[in-house]
Amino acid sequence: MPTEAQDQMAILAGALPYLKRYDDQLVVVKYGGHAMGEEESALRFGRDIALLEQVGVNPVVVHGGGPQINAMLKRLNVQSTFVNGLRVTDAQMVDVVEMVLAGTVNKQVAEAITRAGVIAVGISGKDGNLIRARKAERTMRDPETNEEREIDLGFVGEPEHVDTKVLRLLIGADIVPVVAPVGVGEDGQTYNINADTVAGAIAGALGAARLLMLTDVAGVRGPDGQHIPEMTVAEVRAGIEAGWISGGMIPKVETCIYAIEKGVQGAVILDGRVPHAVLAELFTAGGPGTLIKP
Numbered sequence: 001m002p003t004e005a006q007d008q009m010a011i012l013a014g015a016l017p018y019l020k021r022y023d024d025q026l027v028v029v030k031y032g033g034h035a036m037g038e039e040e041s042a043l044r045f046g047r048d049i050a051l052l053e054q055v056g057v058n059p060v061v062v063h064g065g066g067p068q069i070n071a072m073l074k075r076l077n078v079q080s081t082f083v084n085g086l087r088v089t090d091a092q093m094v095d096v097v098e099m100v101l102a103g104t105v106n107k108q109v110a111e112a113i114t115r116a117g118v119i120a121v122g123i124s125g126k127d128g129n130l131i132r133a134r135k136a137e138r139t140m141r142d143p144e145t146n147e148e149r150e151i152d153l154g155f156v157g158e159p160e161h162v163d164t165k166v167l168r169l170l171i172g173a174d175i176v177p178v179v180a181p182v183g184v185g186e187d188g189q190t191y192n193i194n195a196d197t198v199a200g201a202i203a204g205a206l207g208a209a210r211l212l213m214l215t216d217v218a219g220v221r222g223p224d225g226q227h228i229p230e231m232t233v234a235e236v237r238a239g240i241e242a243g244w245i246s247g248g249m250i251p252k253v254e255t256c257i258y259a260i261e262k263g264v265q266g267a268v269i270l271d272g273r274v275p276h277a278v279l280a281e282l283f284t285a286g287g288p289g290t291l292i293k294p
């Protein structure tokens with residue numbers, strides 16, 4: 001009968017080749033608001049990110065906070081609406097969004113990593129010229145006239161330019177950057193940016209080895225509801241076209257495709273609520289999520 005120690009040795013031996021593969025590599029981890037869950041799961045996430053740093057991987061965390069923004073808006077009695085997964089953000093709301101994302105959530109995530117023994121620094125896309133944004137433009141088909149018309153999302157932005165200098169300085173000093181998805185326009189306007197989009201833009205600009213998208217589903221499900229362990233970009237496009245990839249999964253897979261086209265070797269969608277999801281994905285054969293490859 002194998003002893004517990006032998007079991008642990010077997011796990012370690014299995015992980016060693018993967019540790020070597022990711023040594024000194026950049027891994028961007030998008031930590032979604034739904035993946036955050038209870039305090040204990042956030043602390044577990046912090047320990048896993050700290051462990052990555054300690055074994056020589058360079059993690060960069062981009063967090064979301066959609067549910068946390070919703071909770072604050074509810075307390076303030078403010079209604080919000082979404083168009084194609086993006087929150088219509090007026091001038092008053094952009095202040096609340098920035099306060100929650102760059103304030104509360106950003107500091108909680110950075111603190112969870114720091115508490116695990118590795119220094120993390122929380123910044124927003126407005127710091128160090130990290131994310132220069134422009135107003136996001138979207139159109140929608142009017143169901144009555146069947147014509148495409150522009151929709152005004154207010155202060156919703158998309159990254160126009162990512163300046164990685166501040167990230168590289170932090171990474172070089174063994175500090176984990178934790179980024180809130182807020183950007184600044186040329187005129188100094190603050191923009192609310194979807195966190196998936198920011199994670200893809202940063203992974204692309206850094207030329208990361210991997211982009212991990214932590215959400216609250218196990219990965220991409222196929223037409224019959226089965227979990228798909230691995231997909232090519234062409235298969236993802238076919239899934240969107242056929243309609244079995246839909247809703248909130250569309251911006252997620254599109255972000256993965258964008259990052260891959262920018263040179264990221266692989267992007268993974270996985271359930272961040274599962275203990276040690278990040279470690280299992282990077283350091284075991286055939287991780288638990290859906291790996292999207294060129």
Ligand SMILES: Nc1ncnc2c1ncn2[C@@H]1O[C@H](COP(=O)(O)OP(=O)(O)O)[C@@H](O)[C@H]1O
Nearest residue numbers: 032034215216219220221244245246247248249
């Ligand atoms: N093929 C699919 N596989 C998995 N989830 C899908 C698929 N198509 C649509 N979805 C939906 O996408 C959702 C994930 O997106 P979303 O809720 O926006 O995540 P997050 O809040 O983490 O950014 C799932 O909960 C599911 O309802």
Ligand SMILES: CC(=O)N[C@@H](CCC(=O)OP(=O)(O)O)C(=O)O
Nearest residue numbers: 032033064065066086087194195
């Ligand atoms: C424009 C837009 O929709 N921004 C998002 C930013 C937060 C986010 O993306 O958080 P999750 O990753 O947890 O969904 C929002 O306001 O909810």
